[in-house]
Amino acid sequence: MTTAENVPVDLSSSFKAYDVRGIVGQTITAESVQAVGAAFVDVLGLAGETVLVGGDMRPSSAEFSQAFADGAATRGANVQLLGLISTDELYFACGSLNAAGAVFTASHNPAEYNGMKMAKAGAVPVSSETGLMDIRDLAQTYLAEGIPAAAAKGVIAETDVLLQYAEYLRSLVDLSGSRPLKVVVDAGNGMAGMTTPAVLGDTLLAGLPFEIVPLYFELDGTFPNHPANPLEPANLLDLQAAVIKHGADIGLAFDGDADRCFVIDELGAPVSPSAVTALVARREIARAKALGEEHPAVIHNLITSRAVPELIAHDGGRPVRTRVGHSFIKATMAEEGAVFGGEHSAHYYFRDFFNADTGMLAAMHVLAALGEQEGPLSDLGREYEPYVSSGEINSQLADVPAAVARVRAAYTNEDVTIDELDGLTFTANNGQWWFNLRASNTEPFLRLNAEAVDAVTMADVRDAVLALVRQ
Incomplete structure (x- = not known):
C-alpha cells in the first residue's frame, strides 16, 4: 500500500529507538512490512538461516506476519511462522532455538496501531544502536526500488512454541507446592488470555493449586473492555473490583503483548513494580547463591525505589543502577552477567530467560513467594515498600x-x-x-x-x- 500520491510509506515515522510502531494502513502497511522482512535478513546476515515470526491478536498481525515472512524468504531466509504469540514467547523462541525473529504487536497502544519488536538469535534485542535504523534505511530502498530475489528463496513453514514456553517457565519456578490461591487475571483481551491458561492453568500441563478467575481472556485486538495498558490506574479498576468480589488472594494485570505484569493485593491495592522487583531480586539472589555464585548482580533503573538496591545489598547481591529503558537494562544484564533486572514500568528481566523481559515469569515468582507463606499479599508487599x-x-x-x-x-x-x-x-x-x-x-x-x-x-x-x- 502506498499513499495517495503513490509514494511509499515513510518508515522514519514508525521506527522508534527500540521497536517499530505505527498506524495500520498509514504508517505501517503490508507492503512496508514485507520490505522490512527483507531488510531484516540482509542487515543481520540471515540468508540460509531460520527466522521466527509471530504476532499478537491485533486484526492486522496475521497479515503482517505473512508479509514479513514473504520478504524474509525472498531474501533467502527460512521462516517459521509461530502464529499467535506474546512478546516474551518470541524471546523464548529466539533464545531456545538460537534464531532471530520478530513479533507483531503495538503492546499497550490503541487498536489502530501495530508494530514490530525484533531480536537476534539468543533473544538479543535489535535497537537503534544495534541495526534497527539500518533495517529501516534498507527497507525504505526496497519500498522504492523493489525487493531483489535471492539466488535461493527460503522456505516458509509453521510451528508452535506455546507448550515449550510453558514447560520452560514451569522449570524455572516450581509452583506445585504452593498453598491454594485464588488468582484473578485481567488479560485485557491481550495475549495473556492465551498464555495464562497454558502456564498457570491446566490446558497444556498439569494443574497447579490455583483457582484462576479470568477477566477478558477473549483475544480481541480492538480492546472492547479497556485499553490493555495497566500502567494507567483506570485500567486496573475492573481487576481491583474483581479481587474484592471474589475474595481473591492476588490479582494480575498484563498489557496487550503480555510482557509486563502488574500486581494487585487482596485488598485491591496495587503492589508497586519496585516492590515486585525487590521481591523477585531476593528470590533470584538466594537461588544464585545456593548454586555457589558470590554477590550476584541485580540491575535496577534509577527510578525504582531506594528499597531495591538496599535489599539487594542486604541479601548479598550487587546492585547495579542503569538508565531507564529496556535496551540499557538488557545491555547491562549481559555486561554484568546479572541474574535479574527490574524497572519501575513493570518490565522484569531474567538471566535464565535469555536476559529478556517476561511478565509471566515475574508473576510466577510473586505467586511462589505468596504461596509459600500464610500471610496475605498486603503484608508481604509492605515488607518491600518501606518508602x-x-x-x-x-x-x-x-x-x-x-x-x-x-x-x-x-x-x-x-x-x-x-x-x-x-x-x-x-x-x-x-x-x-x-x-x-x-x-x-x-x-x-x-x-x-x-x-x-x-x-x-x-x-x-x-x-x-x-x-x-x-x-
Missing part, C-alpha cells in the same frame, strides 16, 4: 531546560547530592528523600519521580519541585 513514592508525574512545558535549571538552582547546596546518569537525580544527604527529573525523548514533558521516608516529606518535596517546574 513513600509519588509515582511518575508529567508536566507539559514550553521550555523544559528552563524548568530544570530552576530546580537545579534551588537545590544546589551542600545538603543535596546531584547526579546526571539519566536526567537529574537529587538526593538529600540526610537520606530523607530523593527525586529525579527526566525530559521525555518524544514529547514536551518533564517527568518527576519523588520518594521519601514518609508521606508528609514526600508531599512536601513533590509539591516544592512541581511549583518550581510549573511556575
Whole structure:
C-alpha cells in the first residue's frame, strides 16, 4: 500500500529507538512490512538461516506476519511462522532455538496501531544502536526500488512454541507446592488470555493449586473492555473490583503483548513494580547463591525505589543502577552477567530467560513467594515498600531546560547530592528523600519521580519541585 500520491510509506515515522510502531494502513502497511522482512535478513546476515515470526491478536498481525515472512524468504531466509504469540514467547523462541525473529504487536497502544519488536538469535534485542535504523534505511530502498530475489528463496513453514514456553517457565519456578490461591487475571483481551491458561492453568500441563478467575481472556485486538495498558490506574479498576468480589488472594494485570505484569493485593491495592522487583531480586539472589555464585548482580533503573538496591545489598547481591529503558537494562544484564533486572514500568528481566523481559515469569515468582507463606499479599508487599513514592508525574512545558535549571538552582547546596546518569537525580544527604527529573525523548514533558521516608516529606518535596517546574 502506498499513499495517495503513490509514494511509499515513510518508515522514519514508525521506527522508534527500540521497536517499530505505527498506524495500520498509514504508517505501517503490508507492503512496508514485507520490505522490512527483507531488510531484516540482509542487515543481520540471515540468508540460509531460520527466522521466527509471530504476532499478537491485533486484526492486522496475521497479515503482517505473512508479509514479513514473504520478504524474509525472498531474501533467502527460512521462516517459521509461530502464529499467535506474546512478546516474551518470541524471546523464548529466539533464545531456545538460537534464531532471530520478530513479533507483531503495538503492546499497550490503541487498536489502530501495530508494530514490530525484533531480536537476534539468543533473544538479543535489535535497537537503534544495534541495526534497527539500518533495517529501516534498507527497507525504505526496497519500498522504492523493489525487493531483489535471492539466488535461493527460503522456505516458509509453521510451528508452535506455546507448550515449550510453558514447560520452560514451569522449570524455572516450581509452583506445585504452593498453598491454594485464588488468582484473578485481567488479560485485557491481550495475549495473556492465551498464555495464562497454558502456564498457570491446566490446558497444556498439569494443574497447579490455583483457582484462576479470568477477566477478558477473549483475544480481541480492538480492546472492547479497556485499553490493555495497566500502567494507567483506570485500567486496573475492573481487576481491583474483581479481587474484592471474589475474595481473591492476588490479582494480575498484563498489557496487550503480555510482557509486563502488574500486581494487585487482596485488598485491591496495587503492589508497586519496585516492590515486585525487590521481591523477585531476593528470590533470584538466594537461588544464585545456593548454586555457589558470590554477590550476584541485580540491575535496577534509577527510578525504582531506594528499597531495591538496599535489599539487594542486604541479601548479598550487587546492585547495579542503569538508565531507564529496556535496551540499557538488557545491555547491562549481559555486561554484568546479572541474574535479574527490574524497572519501575513493570518490565522484569531474567538471566535464565535469555536476559529478556517476561511478565509471566515475574508473576510466577510473586505467586511462589505468596504461596509459600500464610500471610496475605498486603503484608508481604509492605515488607518491600518501606518508602513513600509519588509515582511518575508529567508536566507539559514550553521550555523544559528552563524548568530544570530552576530546580537545579534551588537545590544546589551542600545538603543535596546531584547526579546526571539519566536526567537529574537529587538526593538529600540526610537520606530523607530523593527525586529525579527526566525530559521525555518524544514529547514536551518533564517527568518527576519523588520518594521519601514518609508521606508528609514526600508531599512536601513533590509539591516544592512541581511549583518550581510549573511556575
